[in-house]
Amino acid sequence: MKAYRLLTGEDSSIFCHKVTEALAKGWALHGDPAYAFDPVAGKMRCAQAVVKEVEAEYDPAMKLGAL
Secondary structure, three states: OEEEEEEEEEEOHHHHHHHHHHOOOEEEEEEEEEEEOOOOOEEEEEEEEEEEEEOOOOOOOOOHHOO
């Protein structure tokens, strides 16, 4: 099964570490990152999709971050 996650966060080193951690755990980048201004918070937000092939059947209760 191919698992999919969309990592999101404020434009900071914390977001970069979140993506780096996913890559270190075997996830692969999927597509280009997105970058947008959040007018309510007054901050830039980032998003990056990642995918990973796993030996599991899909279950909506699965914790994708633990794969």
